[in-house]
Amino acid sequence: MHNKTVSELKKYLEEKKISSVELTKHFVDRIKTIDSHLNSFISLTEEYAITQAKKIDLEISKGKIRPLAGIPLAQKDIFCTKGLKTTCGSKMLENFISPYNATVVEKLNDAGMVIIGKTNMDEFAMGSSNETSYFGDVKNPWDTEYVPGGSSGGSAASVAARLIPCSTGTDTGGSIRQPASLTGVCGIKPTYGRVSRYGMIAFASSLDQAGIFTRTAEDCAILLTHISGYDPKDSTSSRKEVPDYEKECKQKFTSMTIGIPVEFLDGLDDTVKEVFEESIKVLEKNGCKFKKISLKSSKLGVSAYQVVAPAECSSNLSRFDGVRFGHRADNTKNIDDLYKKSRSEGFGQEVKRRILIGTYALSAGYYDAYYLKAQKIRKVISNEFAEAFKEVDLILGPTAPDCAFKIGEKSNDPIAMYLSDVFTVSTNLAGLPAMSLPMGFKNHLPLGLQIIGNHFDEAKILSLAHHYQQITDWHTKKPKLSGD
Amino acid sequence: MNKETIIKISDLAKIDIKDDQIDDILTSLEKILNLVDEMNSVNTDNVTPMSHPLNLKQELRKDIVGASDERELFQKNNKHIDNGYYIVPKIID
Incomplete structure (x- = not known):
């Protein structure tokens, strides 16, 4: 059951092939068996989850089916969850019980999802390896000697290890996309303002944005529809109408012109370059046109x-x-x-x-x-993206300059650590949406493909990502785990 | 940047730094500032600074009463409470 996607689980639950309580227990047991090797959860919310699941099962039996009824979810421990511990990966909030729910939490609860636990993260989302968490390092499921990336390392690792079908994350400089890349899952950072930041513990308010981890683009689309939208509690949230991203991404794929920033390929690791160029070839054969573009200030x-x-x-x-x-x-x-x-x-x-x-x-x-x-400089970077989007529909590049690095390898070198985000930070500075999805491997470790879109072009990003996943199978690869 | 700057900014940030930590912190902050200084390679004299990614202005809401006082709920996270007040060390002698 843990290999099923959100979309498949939705059908199983609606057709009553499994109950929400059974599904909840399955994932809780799996986390208890496997997570001691990964440390991807800070807290398990078993009792709370079973109570939620029972309520959902009762509703289903009466014919009331919420859009994501009974599907298990992990919340990054940066989101305030009423009555549950919300630590933000810090000793500072080790015993903090939130008195209210973040809007993202409220929306997914309303959609019928069941919170199974809170995931580990770099302290206050400051890190690219999950080594700054007060609650210990998270291990990469593909090789536990390696980092899962960060700051949403626990959310990414738990989805990669099939401990949960989906999780939430936040992205200030790459904190969803970089760990998604390093663990071989999908992670989307929407446009700044697309998702409410209310109840999401603030790191850098003009850059922070909430998003989603799943294993497929289709699942990302399903969840993104439910967390997006204007929120009077966040004055920076957008009033722009929210499309049905699932429907949009599954529509027949139409040809797109895609920009490749030459600066992203300068000095790039040979294997990462080869794998990236292979994904370009695949897309070229399947309806995409490519064009070289320049984002010369992105290196700043x-x-x-x-x-x-x-x-x-x-x-x-x-x-x-x-x-x-x-x-x-x-x-x-x-x-x-x-x-x-x-x-x-x-x-x-x-x-x-x-x-x-x-x-x-x-x-x-x-x-x-x-x-x-x-x-x-932010304005200069933003203007360069705006110019590029006059000529192309989307921009494509590797998500990170390399695959996962070893635990401890960069922990004493902040500059090396900060440069892990070299391909992701510019989109936060410009407030653009972007997504990472698996595109292959370097040795035994996953690599991510980054798709960047213009403001509020999430549907276009998801459409290309879904199309790519129809013609490749990188997203179906899974790590071998101790205890599995 | 020098040791005195570290002492001054740590006081402003209300963070205690032990004497034997100052050199390490100074070295790492200097490295970060060197990275930051690369911004000066671009002339931005005629560029308007960007404060909001979508160039939106802050909205004003209508002045109507919203959520009620939830002091008791919020103070559950603190054991240093007396009659709804937070207890802190004596401020005025």
């Missing part, structure tokens, strides 16, 4: 990102002061001591580093040189 994306994201994080994380919620230090002398000790004990090394860089960039005398300059 990481530099601009390293100002914008830390600056916004230093502001957002100032709310963790040890007073109202989160970790509070003992034996403090005065209020300043309370703030400093609580924050120093509650935050890990990478989070502190980013807060310090952000504080520096925003401090008196440096704002123009750093934050303002970064906002201008």
